[in-house]
Amino acid sequence: MSIQIQNISKSFGSFQALERINLDIQTGELVALLGPSGSGKTSLLRIIAGLEEASQGVILFGDEDITLLSAKERKVGFVFQHYALFRHMTVFDNIAYGLKVRPRKNRPTKSEIKEKVYELLKLVKLEAFAHRYPSHLSGGQRQRVALARALAVEPKVLLLDEPFGALDAKVRKDLRRWLRRLHDDYQITSIFVTHDQEEALDVADRIVVMNEGKIEQIGTPEEVYEHPNSPFVYHFLGNVNLFKGRLHNGKLQHGEFEVEAPEFDETVSTDAVGYARPHDISIKREYRQDYAAAKISYIHQIGAVVQVELIRKDTGDFLEAEITKEYFRSLDLKTGEDVYIKPKQLKVFVPEDYSI
Numbered sequence: 001m002s003i004q005i006q007n008i009s010k011s012f013g014s015f016q017a018l019e020r021i022n023l024d025i026q027t028g029e030l031v032a033l034l035g036p037s038g039s040g041k042t043s044l045l046r047i048i049a050g051l052e053e054a055s056q057g058v059i060l061f062g063d064e065d066i067t068l069l070s071a072k073e074r075k076v077g078f079v080f081q082h083y084a085l086f087r088h089m090t091v092f093d094n095i096a097y098g099l100k101v102r103p104r105k106n107r108p109t110k111s112e113i114k115e116k117v118y119e120l121l122k123l124v125k126l127e128a129f130a131h132r133y134p135s136h137l138s139g140g141q142r143q144r145v146a147l148a149r150a151l152a153v154e155p156k157v158l159l160l161d162e163p164f165g166a167l168d169a170k171v172r173k174d175l176r177r178w179l180r181r182l183h184d185d186y187q188i189t190s191i192f193v194t195h196d197q198e199e200a201l202d203v204a205d206r207i208v209v210m211n212e213g214k215i216e217q218i219g220t221p222e223e224v225y226e227h228p229n230s231p232f233v234y235h236f237l238g239n240v241n242l243f244k245g246r247l248h249n250g251k252l253q254h255g256e257f258e259v260e261a262p263e264f265d266e267t268v269s270t271d272a273v274g275y276a277r278p279h280d281i282s283i284k285r286e287y288r289q290d291y292a293a294a295k296i297s298y299i300h301q302i303g304a305v306v307q308v309e310l311i312r313k314d315t316g317d318f319l320e321a322e323i324t325k326e327y328f329r330s331l332d333l334k335t336g337e338d339v340y341i342k343p344k345q346l347k348v349f350v351p352e353d354y355s356i
């Protein structure tokens with residue numbers, strides 16, 4: 001089921017929580033709503049679910065305008081961070097609940113319900129837990145039951161609000177991988193809310209980055225990480241190095257460097273800031289023209305990459321570079337040593353409402 005969100009706004013009294021949100025989601029996509037606390041993610045999800053009314057705007061599921069339908073009529077499945085399972089019911093009964101309460105005419109038979117519940121238990125790998133009560137499950141197992149319960153009614157759309165937020169890091173990571181596989185098998189159009197960048201980058205087909213009730217950027221994980229269209233997205237999605245300088249003749253001039261800024265035409269002359277991710281910083285052992293001297297302050301090896309923290313000698317600025325293990329070995333770097341650095345590429349922004 002595709003979803004079209006058209007011009008959705010939401011006010012709580014005089015406070016505007018969402019401002020003209022437009023978003024098209026394709027059938028079978030797994031989309032993350034990512035943003036800091038208070039950016040409007042949950043409000044948007046609740047409006048899509050029908051749990052909250054929009055102040056303005058329209059939502060379509062497929063070709064159907066569902067803006068005025070109740071949550072029940074929308075046939076969506078939800079999983080929330082603290083989605084309480086029924087404590088007095090077993091895992092089996094929790095999952096069966098949505099099927100048992102259907103109106104008589106489209107309620108499945110007892111044996112059909114049993115078959116369906118066991119199919120879901122198998123899917124969430126909890127067959128052996130059918131007769132346990134929620135209090136005898138771990139947090140991760142409870143969320144898997146919540147997911148099975150949401151899937152039992154065969155929703156066309158699955159909405160998840162920080163589904164793994166309350167779990168510890170390891171369980172979180174396992175569950176999100178598992179959610180991805182489950183999604184790939186079932187191909188249900190799914191939207192999940194998170195404030196965890198890594199989670200969004202790891203599992204989503206597309207990420208919607210939200211800030212102060214507006215969409216800052218929509219794109220694949222690679223697009224939003226590698227090609228942010230605003231300083232906010234650069235900062236929010238990962239580490240970034242800033243190069244303050246002067247934009248002139250289509251280049252950012254910054255101390256010893258001059259880096260092309262093709263997005264600006266040659267007539268623009270103003271103060272500006274270049275942004276570069278750590279892997280865009282080039283490190284050399286020997287002096288090169290156009291490179292700046294820096295001292296290595298810390299070396300941190302994580303898997304196949306090595307993070308090198310540096311202090312610029314000319315400006316005293318802190319920098320973070322990321323290089324491959326092979327390159328790191330070939331350079332034979334040690335903490336305290338001097339090197340030369342330059343950003344391989346920069347995305348230049350002209351600050352408007354923040355000072356440089």
Ligand code: ATP
Binds near residue numbers: 017037039042
């Ligand atoms: P978090 O990650 O903290 O849950 P969020 O991005 O999901 O944040 P929302 O919960 O959508 O943000 O809230 C967006 C803004 O709307 C916040 O400033 C919040 O205080 C406000 N808000 C949300 N619900 C209500 C409400 N029922 N009444 C008044 N203000 C509300």
